[in-house]
Amino acid sequence: xxxxxxxxxxxxxxxxxxxxxxxxxxxxxxxxxxxxxxxxxxxxxxxxxxxxxxxxxxxxxxxxxxxxxxxxxxxxxxxxxxxxxxxxxxxxxxxxxxxxxxxxxxxxxxxxxxxxxxxxxxxxxxxxxxxxxxxxxxxxxxxxxxxxxxxxxxxxxxxxxxxxxxxxxxxxxxxxxxxxxxxxxxxxxxxxxxxxxxxxxxxxxxx
Amino acid sequence: xxxxxxxxxxxxxxxxxxxxxxxxxxxxxxxxxxxxxxxxxxxxxxxxxxxxxxxxxxxxxxxxxxxxxxxxxxxxxxxxxxxxxxxxxxxxxxxxxx
Numbered sequence: 001x002x003x004x005x006x007x008x009x010x011x012x013x014x015x016x017x018x019x020x021x022x023x024x025x026x027x028x029x030x031x032x033x034x035x036x037x038x039x040x041x042x043x044x045x046x047x048x049x050x051x052x053x054x055x056x057x058x059x060x061x062x063x064x065x066x067x068x069x070x071x072x073x074x075x076x077x078x079x080x081x082x083x084x085x086x087x088x089x090x091x092x093x094x095x096x097x098x099x100x101x102x103x104x105x106x107x108x109x110x111x112x113x114x115x116x117x118x119x120x121x122x123x124x125x126x127x128x129x130x131x132x133x134x135x136x137x138x139x140x141x142x143x144x145x146x147x148x149x150x151x152x153x154x155x156x157x158x159x160x161x162x163x164x165x166x167x168x169x170x171x172x173x174x175x176x177x178x179x180x181x182x183x184x185x186x187x188x189x190x191x192x193x194x195x196x197x198x199x200x201x202x203x204x205x206x207x
Numbered sequence: 208x209x210x211x212x213x214x215x216x217x218x219x220x221x222x223x224x225x226x227x228x229x230x231x232x233x234x235x236x237x238x239x240x241x242x243x244x245x246x247x248x249x250x251x252x253x254x255x256x257x258x259x260x261x262x263x264x265x266x267x268x269x270x271x272x273x274x275x276x277x278x279x280x281x282x283x284x285x286x287x288x289x290x291x292x293x294x295x296x297x298x299x300x301x302x303x304x305x
Contacts, residue, residue, distance in 0.1 A: 006217040006218060006219045006220060006255070007217065007218055008211075008216050008217055008218070009216065009217075009218055009221065012297045012300040012301045013301060015216070015221060015297050016294070016297055016298070016301070018218065018221050018222060018225065019221065019225040019294060019297075022222050022225035022226045022229065023225065023229045025226060025229075025244050025245075026225075026226050026229030026230065026244065027229075028244065029229075029230065029236070029240075029244070089240060090236055090237035090239065090240025090241075091230065091234055091235075091236050091237075091240065092234065092235050092236075092237075092279060093230075093231065093233045093234035093235050093281075094231060094232075094233040094234060095230075095231040095233075095234050096234070
């Protein structure tokens with residue numbers, strides 16, 4: 001017996017505080033949804049915001065703003081992957097499989113979106129129709145995957161955010177170009193930033 | 208406090224079990240990652256894990272990832288039930304005391 005070297009906790013209260021301290025430590029093995037919502041919220045706010053700000057009278061954004069938006073998306077994808085890999089290093093099992101499949105679902109969603117947009121363009125859709133479809137389908141893919149993530153991880157904030165992004169993105173198509181970009185920036189990016197703050201506060205308040 | 212499971216009711220082992228119980232039920236963790244989370248020496252952690260394994264609370268699997276050997280630790284169903292019972296008892300003790 002090694003119980004001499006491993007004494008019992010002094011009291012029940014101390015034992016419970018050891019448990020809650022370790023539960024907090026174990027959070028290091030799970031990607032922070034607060035951080036990822038803030039990163040993506042910032043990317044949408046600035047990326048779509050730039051597209052809206054730089055748009056000419058026909059609704060076409062400048063090349064610079066488009067490059068910035070793509071660069072922000074790439075940076076956000078890289079941050080998501082690096083953060084998730086670092087957090088889940090050394091953990092195997094169902095949750096690792098679930099996380100990998102969930103990550104691939106985003107890839108599938110945006111690949112499918114790329115095909116839809118190319119096909120619309122090839123079929124002769126106008127610049128505005130293509131732009132509006134790209135904006136609302138991008139929001140639909142993100143929204144549905146946040147809904148799925150909310151179900152998967154029983155994350156209410158994520159589920160609500162998914163519903164919000166899907167509906168706001170779809171409705172933004174009625175606004176036309178370039179106003180649709182502004183909707184995605186403020187309502188879409190803003191919604192993600194709000195969800196990130198809610199998650200951060202909730203986590204801090206958790207026992 | 209006599210009803211508390213003596214295998215879990217020890218400071219270091221409680222930390223080990225609480226950490227493993229915080230993972231999803233079917234997840235396992237590599238020995239080095241667990242060691243890092245607990246900030247224990249390898250020898251110390253091995254000793255505690257052996258005791259927990261003897262009690263049937265954890266399983267230790269040695270495997271290979273490519274050419275490097277990897278040791279995975281997982282809380283068993285029995286271990287999870289024992290930990291749940293332990294925390295329930297703690298709360299009852301606290302509730303009764305106040």
